[in-house]
Amino acid sequence: MRGYRVFLVLTLFFIALAGCSKKDYTKEPAKMHWDRDMCARCKMAISERKFAVQGVDTKGKVYKFDDLGCLVMWQAKEHPEVKFAKIWITDSKTGEWIDARKAYYQKGCITPMGYGFCAYKDKPTKGPVYTYEEVKELIKKMKR
DSSP states (O other), X not given: OHHHXXXXXXXXXXXXXXXTXXXXXXXXXXXXXXXXXXXXXXXXXXXOTTXXXXXXXXXXXXXXXXXXXXXXHIIIIIOTTOOEEEEEEEOTTTOOEXXXXXXXXXXXXXXXXXXXXXXXXSOOSSSOOBOXXXXXXXXXXXXX
């Protein structure tokens, strides 16, 4: 009976220890709590599933945004010291999380904060298409 208790205690200890391991959000995005997570810049609830963005800094801290423009302006104007190891954005067509730096962008979408850029995993066949770096520079030129 004593051996059983020791086994049970050790098993519970190792399960608890495994639960404490830190996730690597550069490999998969953090879980979103839609309508409860707040944008790091504008403090609005993130509810639009096709425009959400997450930036993971080099220390593993996750910052969530409701619009790509909020991430770009937050970093450029308010927190230039933050370096993102990974940036996740949702595909505007499917809502799937994709690598923002590899995504294709188009202008003209109605986004939560009005920056107007949609991200896509696959390259759109019509209209002008932008890279992440091009979009970042266009957003920085906006007067906001």
